[in-house]
Amino acid sequence: MSQQAESQDIKKKILSTGIRVGTTVKTTFMQPFITKASPEGLYMIDLDKTLARISTAAKFVNRIEFEKVLVCSGREYATTPVERFCEITGAKKMLGRFMPGTLTNPSLPYYTEPKMVIITDPQVDSQAIIEATNAGIPVIGISNTDNVTSKIDLVIPANNRGRKSLATVFWLLARDILIQKGQMTENDPMKYEIDDFETKITDEELE
Numbered sequence: 522m523s524q525q526a527e528s529q530d531i532k533k534k535i536l537s538t539g540i541r542v543g544t545t546v547k548t549t550f551m552q553p554f555i556t557k558a559s560p561e562g563l564y565m566i567d568l569d570k571t572l573a574r575i576s577t578a579a580k581f582v583n584r585i586e587f588e589k590v591l592v593c594s595g596r597e598y599a600t601t602p603v604e605r606f607c608e609i610t611g612a613k614k615m616l617g618r619f620m621p622g623t624l625t626n627p628s629l630p631y632y633t634e635p636k637m638v639i640i641t642d643p644q645v646d647s648q649a650i651i652e653a654t655n656a657g658i659p660v661i662g663i664s665n666t667d668n669v670t671s672k673i674d675l676v677i678p679a680n681n682r683g684r685k686s687l688a689t690v691f692w693l694l695a696r697d698i699l700i701q702k703g704q705m706t707e708n709d710p711m712k713y714e715i716d717d718f719e720t721k722i723t724d725e726e727l728e
Contacts, residue, residue, distance in 0.1 A: 531693070532568060538689040538715065541566040542680050543666030550670040554678035564666040566678045574677045575690070578661050579697035581675065582637065587611035591635035593619055593649040598684045599641045601720040602691035605713055609695045612639075615649075624652035637661065642681045643668045663690055688718035 543564040547555055556567045582590055590612040592603050600616055607614040613635065615623070622629045624638075638653040639661045640646035646662075650672050653660045662673035663681045670676045677694075680686035692715045699705045 531572070535689050535693070535715070536568070538685040539683045540571065540679050540686045540689045541568045542683070542686070544682075546667035548667060548669055550676075551664060551666045551668060551678060554676070555666055566666065566680070571677065571679050571690075572693070574675065575693050576697050576701075578639075578675055578677055578694060579701050581659070581661065582610070582612075582639075582694075582698055583701050585636045588613060589636040590639065591615060591633065591637070592639045593646050594641040595619060595645040596641050596681070596687070598682070598720045599687050599691075602687045602718045603641070605718045606691040606695050609712065610698055619646060619648045619652075621648060622652075624649070624656045624658065639663075640673075641687060643670055643673060663687070684720050684722070685715070688715050688720070692718045 543555065543566050545562045545564070547564045554566050554570050555564045558564050587610050590610070592607055592612050593615045594603050595618060603614050603616060606612065613633070620631055623631055623633060626632055635658060638649060638658050640649050641663045643650060643662050643664055650660055650662070654672050659674040660672065661675045661677065662670060663677045663679050664670050664673065665679070665681045677690065679690050692711065692713070696711055700707055
């Protein structure tokens with residue numbers, strides 16, 4: 522399959538996941554990634570730019586030992602996507618509240634020294650961004666249309682609120698990393714499908 526055909530195939534696969542559906546707010550930081558507003562007033566993200574940024578992010582991650590990549594998220598819906606991503610790549614995860622001093626205070630028992638930090642929302646994961654910036658660690662951030670990204674080194678424009686969308690971004694990133702690393706080809710199936718990356722809602726939450 523040619524690269525162009527492969528790109529079209531991936532686009533079809535992910536269009537229904539809401540990955541490009543933004544919010545009713547757009548920041549000047551995210552303006553370059555927005556194509557239009559939907560009839561409902563939601564700003565739409567350029568899917569081609571999202572895929573291009575994911576590919577670039579994969580290149581950056583592959584330059585570093587995977588165990589030196591820290592994936593942080595305070596978003597509940599990011600739990601399963603991050604866990605699956607870290608299982609596949611060998612990156613480290615930090616879910617829930619980001620403890621102050623994690624990247625800046627060597628005297629703390631949970632102190633760690635990654636060479637790259639990946640976050641799922643610049644607003645929710647602001648403490649991780651501040652500490653990474655202070656420690657000189659590059660940050661890759663999944664950012665929605667309403668996010669401020671001034672401290673993000675590489676923005677991945679995407680819906681970072683939806684369960685299926687977050688699953689899709691991490692599935693795509695893991696896939697690109699493995700392809701670029703030569704551990705699989707574009708035609709090989711992933712160990713997990715996008716649904717397997719998705720955080721499921723429990724019956725209690727539905728009620």
